[in-house]
Amino acid sequence: MSSMQVDVVAADRKVWEGEANSVYARTVEGELGILPQHTPLLSVLADGAEVRIDPTNGERQALTVSGGFISVDHNRVTVVADQIESGSAS
């Protein structure tokens, strides 16, 4: 299965980066699931939204972001937010 590069970036640090099979996030429009080869997208995330990342190897990442957006291009997902709290819930 193909994978994509994911970067999670907070205002003052890089939170997570790696390869992933899928990313789920809640935008202001609703739940959004991103699989590899997704069309380029720029979307505003809902406040206090949860972002879940399924890495190709390793544990599933669950993050709570506030004031963020997500961008997808060239098989690369970037989650950018003012504040990110990570909890690697399963």
Next chain:
Amino acid sequence: MRVYRQRIRSVQATKKITRAMELIAASRVVKARQAVERSTPYAVSLTRAISALATYSNVEHVLTTEREKPRRVAVVILTSDRGLAGSYSVNAIKKSQELIEHLSGAGLEPVPFLVGRKAVSYYKFRRREYAQEWSGFTDSPTFEAAKEIGDRLTEEFMKGSEEGGVDEVHIVYTLFRNMVTQEPRVVRLLPLEVVEGELDEEAGGNDLLPLYEFEPSAEQVLDALLPKYITARIFNALLQSAASELAARQRAMKSATDNAEELIKKYTRLANQARQAEITQEISEIVGGASALADAG
């Protein structure tokens, strides 16, 4: 002689302090630079997203449109909270004065916003008016601080000069080039010019920006992103300034330490000389006394 000894002791004590401050500044400068680096990915992602928006949508936004007749201009001055950093704060203030004169010359009314206690005391001492001050975080700025400043400035800008706000925002900060060079700089923050050149090299600007889908809509995405972009730029300016401040302090303290060493050397010489003079005098007194006794006897 006792006087010289005292001086040496006091200079030695001072030297210890300046030396300690130098070392502290040196270690914190490294941290400050790391902070600058850590905040870069965020700035790069934001810039990319915004240039994408600017390229593929013809959205006009309040924050990016030039006002036809600007009247009031906000000038944000970033200085340090503490002194003992050589000419760091002075340089930033000087640069801001140039800018203010330039603006007044062009018939605009500058409105100063101050960051750091040094700028505040400069303005207070001269009894000049300023709009607002922020201080207490200049050597390790937080994102929250940047956000606070950004929100306030955006608010002022949105008001426009008719309602007591401003039409343009300029920011004076100190760019950290390397350990030896830091230069004060002026950047126009608002209305925004989406600068693609600045961060392009780091962002790997060669690859073409893809045709994005915007969700919910280009306008709304822009609405959400622009304030963030402003905050990110302020944050970056704050971090750069913090690194510059610490580097300036390190250099100032190094030269203070060197100077103290010189002084100690000089006073040791003088003390030795004084001691020798005392001994010589004592000997000649004894010799004189002895020969006087011999003459009498």
